[in-house]
Amino acid sequence: MRLRPAARVFRGGADGGPEVALRARLLDPARLARYDGLALHVRRGMGDRPGERRVPGRPQPSGIELEAHSAYAPGDDLRHLDWNVLARLDALLVRRFTAERDVVAHILLDASASLAVPAGDDKLGTACELAMALACVALNAGDAVRVAVLGGDAAPNGVGRAPDDAPAAPVFRQRVSIPRVATLLAGVCPQGSDGLGAALERYTARRRAPGLALVISDFLMEPHEVERAIQALRARGYDIHLLHVLGAGELDPTRVFSRGMLVDVESGATRPIALTAATLARYQAVLAAHLDALRALAARCETSYARLVAGDDVAGLLTGALARAGLVRRR
Amino acid sequence: MGILNPAGALSLVAIAVLLALYLFDRRRRAVPLGTLFLWQHVPAAVLQRRRFRPDALFFLQLALLLALIAGYLRPYLEDAAAPAAGAPLVVVLDVSASMQAREAGGTRFELARRRARALLDELASGDDAMLVAAAERPHVAQRWTSDRALLRARLEALEPLDTPTRLAPALELALGEARARPGTRLAVLTDLPPEETGMAPDELAAFHYIQLGATDDNLAITALTIDQPPFQTAREAAVTAIVRNFASTSRPATLEAWVGTDRWERRELVLGPRATEHVLLAHPPHGGELVVSLLVDDALAVDDRAVGWIAPGEPLDLLLVSDSRELADAFGALASALAGSRVEVVSRDRYRAEGVTGRRAALFDGFVPAELPPAVNALYVAPPAGNTICPTTRAVDGAAVIDWEPDHPALHGLQALDAIEVAHTNALEAPDWATPIVLAAARHAAFPLLVAGERDGRRIACLGAELAAPLTSSDKLPLLMLTLGTLRWLAEPFGGAALAVETGIPALAARGPTAPVQGPGGGTGLHLAGDPAVVVADRAGTYRVGPPGGERLVLANLFDERESDIGRRAAAESAPTVAPRVPDARARREIGWWMYLAATALLATEWLVWARRPAS
Numbered sequence: 001m002r003l004r005p006a007a008r009v010f011r012g013g014a015d016g017g018p019e020v021a022l023r024a025r026l027l028d029p030a031r032l033a034r035y036d037g038l039a040l041h042v043r044r045g046m047g048d049r050p051g052e053r054r055v056p057g058r059p060q061p062s063g064i065e066l067e068a069h070s071a072y073a074p075g076d077d078l079r080h081l082d083w084n085v086l087a088r089l090d091a092l093l094v095r096r097f098t099a100e101r102d103v104v105a106h107i108l109l110d111a112s113a114s115l116a117v118p119a120g121d122d123k124l125g126t127a128c129e130l131a132m133a134l135a136c137v138a139l140n141a142g143d144a145v146r147v148a149v150l151g152g153d154a155a156p157n158g159v160g161r162a163p164d165d166a167p168a169a170p171v172f173r174q175r176v177s178i179p180r181v182a183t184l185l186a187g188v189c190p191q192g193s194d195g196l197g198a199a200l201e202r203y204t205a206r207r208r209a210p211g212l213a214l215v216i217s218d219f220l221m222e223p224h225e226v227e228r229a230i231q232a233l234r235a236r237g238y239d240i241h242l243l244h245v246l247g248a249g250e251l252d253p254t255r256v257f258s259r260g261m262l263v264d265v266e267s268g269a270t271r272p273i274a275l276t277a278a279t280l281a282r283y284q285a286v287l288a289a290h291l292d293a294l295r296a297l298a299a300r301c302e303t304s305y306a307r308l309v310a311g312d313d314v315a316g317l318l319t320g321a322l323a324r325a326g327l328v329r330r331r
Numbered sequence: 332m333g334i335l336n337p338a339g340a341l342s343l344v345a346i347a348v349l350l351a352l353y354l355f356d357r358r359r360r361a362v363p364l365g366t367l368f369l370w371q372h373v374p375a376a377v378l379q380r381r382r383f384r385p386d387a388l389f390f391l392q393l394a395l396l397l398a399l400i401a402g403y404l405r406p407y408l409e410d411a412a413a414p415a416a417g418a419p420l421v422v423v424l425d426v427s428a429s430m431q432a433r434e435a436g437g438t439r440f441e442l443a444r445r446r447a448r449a450l451l452d453e454l455a456s457g458d459d460a461m462l463v464a465a466a467e468r469p470h471v472a473q474r475w476t477s478d479r480a481l482l483r484a485r486l487e488a489l490e491p492l493d494t495p496t497r498l499a500p501a502l503e504l505a506l507g508e509a510r511a512r513p514g515t516r517l518a519v520l521t522d523l524p525p526e527e528t529g530m531a532p533d534e535l536a537a538f539h540y541i542q543l544g545a546t547d548d549n550l551a552i553t554a555l556t557i558d559q560p561p562f563q564t565a566r567e568a569a570v571t572a573i574v575r576n577f578a579s580t581s582r583p584a585t586l587e588a589w590v591g592t593d594r595w596e597r598r599e600l601v602l603g604p605r606a607t608e609h610v611l612l613a614h615p616p617h618g619g620e621l622v623v624s625l626l627v628d629d630a631l632a633v634d635d636r637a638v639g640w641i642a643p644g645e646p647l648d649l650l651l652v653s654d655s656r657e658l659a660d661a662f663g664a665l666a667s668a669l670a671g672s673r674v675e676v677v678s679r680d681r682y683r684a685e686g687v688t689g690r691r692a693a694l695f696d697g698f699v700p701a702e703l704p705p706a707v708n709a710l711y712v713a714p715p716a717g718n719t720i721c722p723t724t725r726a727v728d729g730a731a732v733i734d735w736e737p738d739h740p741a742l743h744g745l746q747a748l749d750a751i752e753v754a755h756t757n758a759l760e761a762p763d764w765a766t767p768i769v770l771a772a773a774r775h776a777a778f779p780l781l782v783a784g785e786r787d788g789r790r791i792a793c794l795g796a797e798l799a800a801p802l803t804s805s806d807k808l809p810l811l812m813l814t815l816g817t818l819r820w821l822a823e824p825f826g827g828a829a830l831a832v833e834t835g836i837p838a839l840a841a842r843g844p845t846a847p848v849q850g851p852g853g854g855t856g857l858h859l860a861g862d863p864a865v866v867v868a869d870r871a872g873t874y875r876v877g878p879p880g881g882e883r884l885v886l887a888n889l890f891d892e893r894e895s896d897i898g899r900r901a902a903a904e905s906a907p908t909v910a911p912r913v914p915d916a917r918a919r920r921e922i923g924w925w926m927y928l929a930a931t932a933l934l935a936t937e938w939l940v941w942a943r944r945p946a947s
Contacts, residue, residue: 049746058607073598075611099607114365170733173749180733180772220366227531235499235529237893250365257362259376264367271367272351274376286372 022125023186026132027179034315035133039141039331042103042212044239049209051102052142063097070096103212104146104171105138106238107131108200109188110217111151113265116190118256121247126310127216128185130243133314134214135172135181141331144173146211147184150199151192193266196221197228210237214327219244223293230301240303241327244294247310253283335405335921342400347375349389349396387940395933402926419475419512420460421505422447423538425521426489427466427496428834428889432522432544432630432897439544440491443520446541450518451482461508462486465501465521466869467494467835475512493633493856493871494835495891496521499529506534522899540905547898549577550584550602550627551634554890557621557641558744561812561819562669564644565618572610572623572637576602577896585626588612590641591619618643620829620873620884634895638873638886640829645691645822646671650707652682653696661802665815691822696798708790708821710814713757713797721782721793723757727773730756730796732780736768738838741783741792741820742813751809753796756780765791769813781817785841792817829884833891834871840864840885844877850885857885 025031042053059067061077072081072092080095109131115124135145147170172181196217213233219226219242226242233240249256259274273279291307298305304325308317322328364370424447430440437445447462454460462473462485473485498521509515517537521528522544525535553575559568576582581603588596596612615621621639629635647669651662659676666674677686679698687693687704694710699718703709714721732751735742742748748769758778761767765784770777783792794814802811832838845864848854856870868874868887875882889895 057605060607060609061611068603070608071599071601073600073610075596075598075613077611117363117365119363171749173747177749218365220368222368224531224533231529231531235527247365256364260362262367262370263361263363265363265365267367269367270348270361271370272375273370273373276376279373279376282373283369286369290369 019186022128023182025125026128026182026185031129031315032136032178035136035318036140037331038137038318038328040103040105040134040138040143040212041326041329042239043326044210044237049102051100051144053101053103055099055101058099059096060099061094061096063100065098066095067098068096069093102144104144104209105134105212105214106207107134107145107147108203108213108215109147109149109185110196110199110215111149111188111190112192112194112196113151113190114218114220115245117265118247118249120256121249121310123218123245123247123310124188124190126308126312126314127218127245128188129314130245130308130317131185131214131216132182133318136178137318137328138212139172139175139178139181143212144171145177145181146171146207147181148203149184149188150196150203151190151194195225195228197225197232200229201232204232204236204238208236211239213238213240214243215240216243216245218246218250219294220250223290223297226294227297227301230297230303234301240301241322241325242294242298242303242305244305244307245310246307251287251309254280332406332408335407336403339400339403339405342403345396345400346393349392388937391933391937391940395930395937398926398930398933402923402930405921405923406926407921407923418455418458419515420450420454420458421463421508421515421517422450422460423463423465423469423498423501423505423517423519423521424472424486424489425466425496425498425519425523426464426491428491428493428633428891428894429496429522429544429631429897430491431493431633432546432549434544434546434630438491439522442543443541444486444489446520446543447486447518448483451479451486454479459512461505462489463501463505464489465496465498466492467497469501469504471504475508492834492869493887493889494869495889495894496523497529498523502528502530502534502538506537509537522897524899525905527893536905538905542899542904544897545899546630547578547896548582548630549634549895549897550582550625550629551575551577551631551892551895552623552625552637552888552890553607553634553892553895555621555623555637555639555888557639559642559644561815562645562647562672562822564670565641566614567644568615568618568641570612570615570621570623570639570641572612573607574600574602574610574625575607575892575895576605577898578629579604579898582627582629586610587624587626589622589624590615590617593617595621615641617641620886622873631895631897633871634889636871637888637890638871639831640884640886642823647674647818648672648691648822649674649818650687650690650693651676651696652679652693652698654678654698655696658696658798658802661798692818694818703787703789703791706789709792710817710821711791711793712814713795714759714793716757720762720791722760722762723795724760724778725758727756727758727771727778728754730771730773730778730780732769733772733777734770736766739766739768739783740841741781741817742768743816743820745812745816748809748813751780751796751813753780753810754799756796759793759795762786765793771795781813783817783820790821792821829886830866831886831888832866832868834868834887834889837865837867840866843883844881846876847878848874848876849882850874857887 054065069082072094076094082093082095085091085093109127115127138145230240254275262271262273295305304327306321306325318328424443432439434442436442451460457477459475459477460482461475462482464470464472472489473482505517509517518539520541524542525540552572554573556571557568584600586598586600593616595615598610600608602608618641621641623637625635627635647666651674653659662674666672684702684704687707690707692708693704697713697715699711699714699720711721714723716723730753732748735748759782761779761782764786765782767779767782769781771780780795830840845859848857850857851870851872856868857874858867866885871887871889874885876885877883
């Protein structure tokens with residue numbers, strides 16, 4: 001592994017501006033308090049590093065929760081010898097305990113340029129807030145968190161983005177790291193148009209140990225690109241959850257414009273559109289078909305899928321849709 | 332005549348853009364959106380019309396655009412004497428470790444080779460075929476050829492490796508070949524279920540997918556951990572072997588551990604279905620090469636053996652150059668706690684370079700001499716600003732460790748380094764010869780806290796943090812362990828420690844000899860190349876690299892639970908299919924380049940007309 005200077009993931013200087021406001025919003029104590037008592041439920045993707053997650057079916061010599069007995073062998077710790085069994089059955093058995101493993105929640109934030117538009121929707125802020133909420137829930141429950149900002153080119157000033165193949169995307173393991181997560185997220189600068197599938201293929205090539213993959217994106221791409229991303233994660237054994245952040249202006253374009261030259265911020269392509277009743281109805285149908293395709297893809301790939309409209313209550317999503325999807329539960 | 336890229340007709344929309352530039356007002360509103368792919372299905376609108384007044388420039392630009400679009404459409408002329416196309420075949424053969432698993436009719440690889448042989452025999456005379464071997468990386472075993480004997484010889488020469496499976500790159504390679512050669516048949520022979528290849532179902536549909544193997548009878552050593560405290564003897568080492576039963580039935584097994592030529596331990600194990608057993612082995616007889624093996628007759632043998640290295644354990648022998656009495660006392664306490672250790676303390680003004688000779692390592696506290704110490708590895712702690720060996724950028728207060736390089740030997744066995752918090756430190760700047768192995772961050776920036784590398788034939792490490800007293804207190808324990816781990820790396824002789832790698836995964840090798848190689852397969856299972864040298868092992872086992880007497884060990888193991896979990900629901904085979912159809916480029920003569928040439932000429936003409944137009 002070649003380390004890159006981690007300065008790339010932090011905003012330098014104290015120039016204030018939007019990132020300072022976003023950081024303050026992410027660290028709002030009233031907001032963070034709503035995530036207390038929640039934990040992430042992981043179905044698979046356990047690593048081999050010791051941790052606090054209990055993994056039944058893989059008994060080990062030490063631990064807390066008794067799971068099984070096995071025959072004593074020289075070298076076994078005599079403290080775990082079951083003396084009651086020895087007295088009753090005259091058999092040397094040692095206790096085996098439920099394995100406790102570390103779970104790394106990979107928060108994969110797709111920060112391509114589309115996340116910054118429409119400007120009034122605050123998709124970026126909502127995506128960062130969702131990433132922050134998931135990181136808080138994981139850290140509060142003792143799980144490790146790796147935050148990776150996926151996307152195209154690095155930001156012009158070299159900060160605000162950890163390229164998807166950068167090993168410097170840090171792992172946070174303690175609650176005191178929550179301000180650092182907020183600093184990292186507040187420095188995210190949406191830019192570039194690199195495909196989500198390619199980005200995740202490169203990411204998983206560097207992170208061989210599986211974990212919990214929480215993909216936050218606006219998924220404004222063809223469904224086969226999303227499927228490519230899912231396949232990259234599945235091939236490594238990740239437990240995948242798709243979290244779709246959609247702008248209100250994308251649901252209802254009349255909030256953004258009535259007529260004009262539409263410009264694709266990622267490709268630069270343009271298209272003149274005048275919003276009439278017919279074009280609006282056509283757009284709504286195309287959007288509904290896209291959302292249905294994403295939901296069907298998630299069902300086919302056995303991943304969960306949840307949608308959040310920018311500006312909606314993130315804590316409500318955690319305790320509502322994500323709880324029903326089995327990702328979040330009460331501790 | 333026809334076109335090879337009908338989808339390129341979409342580029343005709345460029346004409347609409349050109350027309351729009353002429354037709355519409357330049358002040359029209361631009362609305363930035365995340366994507367247009369949803370809006371592509373919505374009819375475009377005429378926003379604002381004005382009188383269309385085409386001029387020569389417009390017609391030239393229109394002709395230029397049409398020429399470019401025509402080139403992009405890849406027009407072709409039918410060749411009157413098109414050669415008769417055969418049915419080329421690409422065979423992708425999985426040669427990963429799990430293909431060594433024994434089945435009823437032989438190993439999975441032998442079954443796969445038998446099927447591949449049959450596929451090659453079915454080829455018509457003159458048909459081309461290609462052979463691709465897939466393991467951790469794809470490898471073209473035989474390029475396109477119609478020589479049946481050559482193909483057969485290459486197929487017979489293939490053997491399964493001891494590496495994990497990554498089938499997707501090989502399948503991508505085969506798909507690429509199929510797109511270049513229309514009508515190509517694709518066949519893949521593997522024991523991996525299709526859903527675990529990492530490929531999309533529609534891409535897999537192009538393959539004749541032959542899945543082999545069904546048995547799940549396998550016990551494996553899935554990990555081997557050797558914990559050895561710094562500067563302790565080999566007797567203090569502890570070895571943990573994780574043994575897993577991947578079968579759905581209970582299995583007995585015997586685990587044996589050997590150190591060098593001496594048998595160390597023998598354990599009888601009984602593992603339940605899909606159960607895991609952690610076997611702890613303590614107090615080895617001495618240091619040396621460790622071989623742990625399972626004596627069990629299961630289907631896959633390659634993961635029944637693991638090798639490791641127990642270092643002989645050298646005591647601490649250190650020259651400490653410091654003016655701090657507290658630091659000298661702390662290292663004195665350490666030396667008295669480590670049997671056989673020796674720490675000599677000299678002040679900065681009494682330090683002489685020749686006094687270092689004979690020591691295993693030197694530690695300079697807040698002091699960097701102008702010259703490197705002769706023939707001794709050195710750790711520089713809290714180097715002052717302006718020195719040339721460990722350059723620093725600035726002083727930082729209140730920093731904490733955020734990331735580290737767990738594979739670096741100086742950090743071997745260390746965990747939870749993020750517990751290190753330092754009140755005062757110098758932000759280091761990694762010189763060319765060094766690599767940052769521990770990163771710390773303060774309020775707004777991250778910086779290297781520990782850098783290490785080799786310079787002028789010596790190992791050098793720089794630690795930005797101060798070693799403030801009391802060093803042996805519980806609060807400073809992580810920093811102390813980091814320091815001792817670094818000193819252990821500095822004190823070990825070059826080539827003395829073995830390099831442990833996992834098969835198929837490239838690893839950076841330290842400086843040292845790269846040839847000759849002795850080991851499994853006559854040493855051909857290990858590849859060393861590049862500067863700095865990168866090592867990749869295709870075969871598990873112990874390799875000795877270098878001339879006799881100066882050789883170093885490379886220990887390769889297969890630790891991959893996905894590879895050891897050989898159980899499959901059932902063998903399966905998809906119907907033979909043909910790859911996505913692409914027009915046959917060989918039978919047609921493309922004339923797209925003529926269009927691009929015409930576009931170039933039009934561009935030059937358009938520029939001339941534009942340059943000579945009257946000023947308006």
